[in-house]
Amino acid sequence: MNIHQHVDILLAEDSTTDAEMTIRALRKCNLATNLLWVKDGREALDFLQRKGEFTGRTNERPKLILLDIKMPRVDGIEVLRVIMGDDHLRVVPVVMLTSSAEERDLLASYQLGANSYIVKPVDSDAFYRTVTDVGLYWMLENKVAP
């Protein structure tokens, strides 16, 4: 990708279909223009810490991070841990968007400081609705840190 691309939403999601549906839902309300989709936690961290293929990227923070939990290599909880341990990144709203409704994941996410935890609805209509709501709320209604 172009390292000079401006990124508002970082989507970390290993499932292609879930990612496509998420992007489709966000595109419908014109929120997907500056969206970067990475396929696992390693790529997400590379982007956030400007390493690997993102070396040389500007120090600009995204306005929203959507994190799946179950991902190959580095999982969402680990990415969240790194974000919350970083003074520069900690102010970015992080929404866990996952299929896991396990208490263990819920607890870990909130304990680390996730801003929201959304279980992906099984029903695709509900899924579209939920992703649209999340995008509208965090990108338009919510005020981000300067």
Next chain:
Amino acid sequence: MNSTKTSCIQFRHANVPVIALVLGLLTICYLSYASFSSIAEFVRRKHWVDHSHLVRFELEKTISLAKDAQAATRGFAIVGKPEFLVPYQTASTELPEIIVRLQTMTADNPAQARDTLLLKDAAAQVVATFGHTIALRRNSPVAADALDFVAAGTGENVLNQMRVLVARMEERETQLLAQRKQEERVSAYNTQRLIVGGTLASGLLFAGAFWLLSREVRQRRRADGALLAANQKLLENAGRLETANKELESFTYSISHDLRIPLRAITGYAGMLTEDYGDTLDAEGQRLLGVIRDNSKRMGNLIDDLLAFSKFGRKVLSSTSIEMHTLVENVVAELRGYGQSQSPSPSQSQSQSQSQAARIILDDLPAAWGDRAMLQQVWINLVSNALKYSSKTQAPEVRISGRRQGGEIIYSVTDNGVGFDMQYYNKLFGVFQRLHSADKFPGTGVGLAIVKRIVLRHGGRVWAEGSIDQGATFFFALQHKDAQ
């Protein structure tokens, strides 16, 4: 059976050392008694020896008194001086006294008593004979008559008679003494043997009891060890079972979880197809897409219910006191609200859209103790079932009741709907078991399985009664809080 046998043997074994201990104690008691009576006997024998000596002393004294009287009589007969008569007078007063004492002392021995009587007579004769000599001398100025009488030997004869009697009696006393000493030796020997034997016996009994007891303690310790090991094994097995159960639960959970992702893609992409290319599809194409979406939704519901079922098995109970009446009122209001709302949840839409509003009668319900969220799920499932299966009846009616009975609180939900065939009762509460087709009454067949699971987790029980087209009643019973 086996345990009774074992306890019987243990009981018998336990008795043997007790019996030995009691016998040992009894032996010691008997030994004390025997020693005591042996000492008493010894004291008694000692008394008898003294007695024999005393008898002999008195006997010799009679002879000595009689001899003194003889000498005095002879002296008086020769000299005629009355002061010579003192020993005679002493003898005449003391002899009867001594005889009386001897009679008392020999009263227990017939032979000696007989001889004492003879001695009494002999002594009296001695005193009389000497008295006669003294009288002769007194009545005559010269000693001739008296001396003649002495010389005639009458006095000597009666004295000899006394001597013979005394000798015989002394001999008898000596024999008695010897016999008693012999008896004493035998008795002492017996006592000794008794004490030594008794001490040995009680020692053996105590040692035996000690050995038996210590053996029993050892056996019991071994048994305790075996019991402990068995317990340990049981705990390990329970632990393994729990682990297996947890693994199964987490397996169920991850299976259902992983099934959701492709399913969401199917419905999602079918949706995209409809949105983006719906215009270009003819009616048949639209129908086929609809079939894909409907079946994906149905599978989604199945997975959701399976997940819920798995969750109710894993969730930790958090029990509180529950105002059951209020809880059920809310459940009923919520279920009615769904029925009237324009956008009901997909699984309920079909049943409610075709239904007339059911009459719901809510009786007074007793309070209970349990997990509020879980029991609420029980009511939701039971009441929504009753509404669903009575929805095609002319005047649907659902009655909710509760009562205390024994240590339980029994709740029931009755409807006048299609009921069920009791023949298939054993399938009623099974997972994914359905007694009606999904076309007539939609559902996945997990609702009652969840009900059963929750109630069992509360230590309660569930059952149902029904017949085809005659409605059904579902019961669940919870234990009283104080009974738990």
